[in-house]
Amino acid sequence: MHITIQRDTLIQAIQDVAKAVSSRTTIPILTGIKLEAHGDGMTLTGSDTEISIERTIYAEENGTSYVTVHRAGSVVLNARFFGDIVKKLPTDEVIIEVSPNFMTRIQSGTAEFHLNGLDSDEFPRLPQVDGGQQFRLPADLLRSMIRQTSFAVAVQETRPVLTGVNFSADKGILTCVSTDSHRLALRRAQFETENEISFQNVIVPGKSLNELSKLLGDGHVDVTITNQQILFKMKHVLFFSRLLDGNYPDTSRLIPEEYRTAVRMNAKELLQAIDRASLLAREDRNNVIKFAAEGTTAVEISSHSPEVGKVSEQVSILSLEGEELKISFNSKYMMDALKALDATDIEIQFTGSIRPFILHPVDQDNVLQLILPVRTA
Amino acid sequence: MHITIQRDTLIQAIQDVAKAVSSRTTIPILTGIKLEAHGDGMTLTGSDTEISIERTIYAEENGTSYVTVHRAGSVVLNARFFGDIVKKLPTDEVIIEVSPNFMTRIQSGTAEFHLNGLDSDEFPRLPQVDGGQQFRLPADLLRSMIRQTSFAVAVQETRPVLTGVNFSADKGILTCVSTDSHRLALRRAQFETENEISFQNVIVPGKSLNELSKLLGDGHVDVTITNQQILFKMKHVLFFSRLLDGNYPDTSRLIPEEYRTAVRMNAKELLQAIDRASLLAREDRNNVIKFAAEGTTAVEISSHSPEVGKVSEQVSILSLEGEELKISFNSKYMMDALKALDATDIEIQFTGSIRPFILHPVDQDNVLQLILPVRTA
Numbered sequence: 001m002h003i004t005i006q007r008d009t010l011i012q013a014i015q016d017v018a019k020a021v022s023s024r025t026t027i028p029i030l031t032g033i034k035l036e037a038h039g040d041g042m043t044l045t046g047s048d049t050e051i052s053i054e055r056t057i058y059a060e061e062n063g064t065s066y067v068t069v070h071r072a073g074s075v076v077l078n079a080r081f082f083g084d085i086v087k088k089l090p091t092d093e094v095i096i097e098v099s100p101n102f103m104t105r106i107q108s109g110t111a112e113f114h115l116n117g118l119d120s121d122e123f124p125r126l127p128q129v130d131g132g133q134q135f136r137l138p139a140d141l142l143r144s145m146i147r148q149t150s151f152a153v154a155v156q157e158t159r160p161v162l163t164g165v166n167f168s169a170d171k172g173i174l175t176c177v178s179t180d181s182h183r184l185a186l187r188r189a190q191f192e193t194e195n196e197i198s199f200q201n202v203i204v205p206g207k208s209l210n211e212l213s214k215l216l217g218d219g220h221v222d223v224t225i226t227n228q229q230i231l232f233k234m235k236h237v238l239f240f241s242r243l244l245d246g247n248y249p250d251t252s253r254l255i256p257e258e259y260r261t262a263v264r265m266n267a268k269e270l271l272q273a274i275d276r277a278s279l280l281a282r283e284d285r286n287n288v289i290k291f292a293a294e295g296t297t298a299v300e301i302s303s304h305s306p307e308v309g310k311v312s313e314q315v316s317i318l319s320l321e322g323e324e325l326k327i328s329f330n331s332k333y334m335m336d337a338l339k340a341l342d343a344t345d346i347e348i349q350f351t352g353s354i355r356p357f358i359l360h361p362v363d364q365d366n367v368l369q370l371i372l373p374v375r376t377a
Numbered sequence: 378m379h380i381t382i383q384r385d386t387l388i389q390a391i392q393d394v395a396k397a398v399s400s401r402t403t404i405p406i407l408t409g410i411k412l413e414a415h416g417d418g419m420t421l422t423g424s425d426t427e428i429s430i431e432r433t434i435y436a437e438e439n440g441t442s443y444v445t446v447h448r449a450g451s452v453v454l455n456a457r458f459f460g461d462i463v464k465k466l467p468t469d470e471v472i473i474e475v476s477p478n479f480m481t482r483i484q485s486g487t488a489e490f491h492l493n494g495l496d497s498d499e500f501p502r503l504p505q506v507d508g509g510q511q512f513r514l515p516a517d518l519l520r521s522m523i524r525q526t527s528f529a530v531a532v533q534e535t536r537p538v539l540t541g542v543n544f545s546a547d548k549g550i551l552t553c554v555s556t557d558s559h560r561l562a563l564r565r566a567q568f569e570t571e572n573e574i575s576f577q578n579v580i581v582p583g584k585s586l587n588e589l590s591k592l593l594g595d596g597h598v599d600v601t602i603t604n605q606q607i608l609f610k611m612k613h614v615l616f617f618s619r620l621l622d623g624n625y626p627d628t629s630r631l632i633p634e635e636y637r638t639a640v641r642m643n644a645k646e647l648l649q650a651i652d653r654a655s656l657l658a659r660e661d662r663n664n665v666i667k668f669a670a671e672g673t674t675a676v677e678i679s680s681h682s683p684e685v686g687k688v689s690e691q692v693s694i695l696s697l698e699g700e701e702l703k704i705s706f707n708s709k710y711m712m713d714a715l716k717a718l719d720a721t722d723i724e725i726q727f728t729g730s731i732r733p734f735i736l737h738p739v740d741q742d743n744v745l746q747l748i749l750p751v752r753t754a
Contacts, residue, residue, distance in 0.1 A: 081656065081685055088653045103686075110675075111653055115686035276465045276488055279458065298487075308458055309480075309492035 001073025153206035378450025530583035
């Protein structure tokens, strides 16, 4: 392998695939990035057991030359050293040349590195995703579906399926659901497909989705789902993730269909008031704050810590429908939910102070957040 | 105590004094900031055993009102909670009112906090710095003297005096020296005083100087030195630091007065080449890189790690005077020194490959960096 490549293009490509390289593995080949020069340009690949990312740099695009392949071939280089070195090279043009023993010369200006490389035949193969269900989504829609649900996956692995976001599709509607059993996030979207697509129980690890989210640009994403893998195909990037084994719980029956109290208010004002109240709720109070809806003009947000002090604040509301109510909940869950709703005005629907309550944007039901309250004395 | 104060002014003042509040102490009063409202406005104080910072907010300055004192008094509030709360208050105007039991009401818009306060009589007194030697320095000069020396203090406390910067003054010249016994940084400056000032062995903890540096604005600083304390007096801030006990070593005899090799080169080009070479010198090589001056056009910077690979780079020089030379040194020390010199072109003077060498800006000797080389096989 022998190529001449633009430094900044190479830096970006290394950053993209490095998201799939584990820093904690002790298997040398898995600490590496695979470089492959071929007729179309160059391909970089990073892989751990969960995620694989393949990034292609085409020789030429829109009349600009990004990489010149003098001799095809491949090598695996340590991701950290290779990445650090390329970032600090002195000139825009970088020459990479691999010897038969995989010793790799990286030259830029008068600086010359020789890195010990590894045989790319030892590098893990990419997962096979032949067949499977396929559909296409706008990249920005997928990004917002991830942002609105992935934060609510379980962190602890006591029930592994809950560490993922459950994707399902039926009748032209794609649904993402996540829950850590204290709260739930749901986002639905219409999508167009050539064939009728229907699937359920496709559980993508939250960690994979967070990494994917950083790679989503403009344009669209082609999604392929097989039994064990999901592939997100973008213009220059293939992103593979393992799916989680097991059955995702039926969350539909958790969501109350009726309510006894509905409060409409400005999301940002509520978020800021809860943020302030949570300052005193952090440590000994386990983030629990109180919410009292007892009039038609404002709700009271309050919190009390015997050691530190107390706080209370009136937040004006747009409307109160139904019964008055006092309820306590985890302020972090509420702040996460309010940020995820991404709306100016929201409605909160309660069915009593010890029942789960839901939030959604006023006059919109394609996104929903559910929170379990905390019982207080 | 009862005041109305501008939120942003208060945020800034809290940040300033919080630098002196230890987060690790278990003594409640030392986790606090003392607030005092008086005839001139308001004073905030933070203090640990090493540093005390007093910040005054005058009632009015340049026609702008910053604080209105309705009732004089004082209280001590937990620095972290108070700081976090004030930062998140909803309106520009903040009312603070202290009850006789030190319960403190903080009100802003419809948000109302009640914080448990402490009796300010329990708060440590500020050090006494009556008498002592006094002089005045431009703030930017003091900042650059700190920046050029404080990085080279010892981190380990095996010889406590080396964790400080040694200040001395004689014949209108102020000198700062620091060394961790592997390298040394020295900065001299002329300064004007009304009386003849002469002192030596004034050892200020490096940590204190780093905190002071963040508070130095424009204008000038009045410095007062007593046996155990140094006071830096700025327009709104008093900064007290304990001095280190003990005798600072005589460093003047460490600095070679002659040289056998002198190389002049661009500081930035050398810094970047050493930064690159250090990428392979980090772990198993303990940051050691090689420097070879064997011609009149360039020096070679190189490094070799059996596990990772090797790197070499030619860096052009302005001149080589004297003998050819190969030497090895810690790349981190060299990079620190080059950054501290703050010069376009520098001269490095060597007296052999196992002797300390010095760096200074070409045609300037008010700043000097010394580094001990590393013996390699």
